[in-house]
Amino acid sequence: MLENLSIVLFRPKFSENVGAAARACANMGVSRLLLVEPSAFDLDRARPMATSKGGLLLEKLEFYPTLAEAVAGAELVFGTTARLGGWRTGIITPEQAAASACPTLAAGGKVAVVFGPEDAGLSNHETQLCGRLVNIPTSDAATSLNLAQAVLVMCYEMFKAATGHVGEPAGPTPARTVTHAEREALFAALRRTLLSIDFIKPDNPDYWMLPVRRFIDRVGLKRQEYSLLMGVCRQIKWALGSGGKKDQAD
Structure with missing residues (x-):
C-alpha cells in the first residue's frame, strides 16, 4: 500500500539529512523520496547516512523545480509544521493523518507528506498547497525535530496504519478523490x-x-x-x- 506514499523534502539544506531521511523511508517500506529545490545536494555526503538500507532509495531520488509540481498528482497532501496558530488551523497528529490516508492508499490513490527546510519549515504560502497540516507533539522545551526524525515518525505512523489494514476484505472501489x-x-x-x-x-x-x-x-x-x-x-x-x-x- 505504501508504494503510493511520497515523502517530499522542500528545500532541504543538508545532504546528510536527506540520506538519513532515505534510511527512515526504507525502514518503513516507503519507496518514493522527492526533493524540491535542494540546497547544493551532494549524493556522496548523503550516502553514509542512508547506509545500505536507504542507498537504493537515494539512487532513484526524484527532483522537482516547484512544490506544486511535486504534489500535483497526489489526492491527499499533508504538510508538517512545528509552528501553530494564525493561518495554521485544523492541525492533526501523525496518527490521525495516517488513519485518514489509508483509505486513499488502499484504493490506489497517491498521498504526499511535505517537510520544509530545516531552519524555517514551511511558510504560510507553502502550507496552502497542503490539504491538512500535521504537528508532531513534543516537549515544550524542545519543539523542533531533526528532519530525518520527523520523516521517521510520519513514515512509522503510515506503516502502522497500512499494515493494520492488510487482510481486510475488499469492498467496492471508492470514487476517486481529487488530485x-x-x-x-x-x-x-x-x-x-x-x-x-x-x-x-x-x-x-x-x-x-x-x-x-x-x-x-x-x-x-x-x-x-x-x-x-x-x-x-x-x-x-x-x-x-x-x-x-x-x-x-x-
Whole structure:
C-alpha cells in the first residue's frame, strides 16, 4: 500500500539529512523520496547516512523545480509544521493523518507528506498547497525535530496504519478523490467567483479563502463533486456576464 506514499523534502539544506531521511523511508517500506529545490545536494555526503538500507532509495531520488509540481498528482497532501496558530488551523497528529490516508492508499490513490527546510519549515504560502497540516507533539522545551526524525515518525505512523489494514476484505472501489492539481484549480475558480459576487473581500483574499480550503479538504472531495462545483462557478460567471437571469415567476 505504501508504494503510493511520497515523502517530499522542500528545500532541504543538508545532504546528510536527506540520506538519513532515505534510511527512515526504507525502514518503513516507503519507496518514493522527492526533493524540491535542494540546497547544493551532494549524493556522496548523503550516502553514509542512508547506509545500505536507504542507498537504493537515494539512487532513484526524484527532483522537482516547484512544490506544486511535486504534489500535483497526489489526492491527499499533508504538510508538517512545528509552528501553530494564525493561518495554521485544523492541525492533526501523525496518527490521525495516517488513519485518514489509508483509505486513499488502499484504493490506489497517491498521498504526499511535505517537510520544509530545516531552519524555517514551511511558510504560510507553502502550507496552502497542503490539504491538512500535521504537528508532531513534543516537549515544550524542545519543539523542533531533526528532519530525518520527523520523516521517521510520519513514515512509522503510515506503516502502522497500512499494515493494520492488510487482510481486510475488499469492498467496492471508492470514487476517486481529487488530485492536488484539480484541488488548486477548484480553489482558483472559487476564489474568482467569490470575489466577483463580493462574498470575500479583495484585501487579502487568500486569508478569507482559508476556511473554504479547510472545509473542502476535510470532506475529501470526489472527482464528480469537483466537476459539480466547477460547473457552478462557470454558471455564476455566465449569469454575471449576462446581467443575471430574469425572474421567471411573474
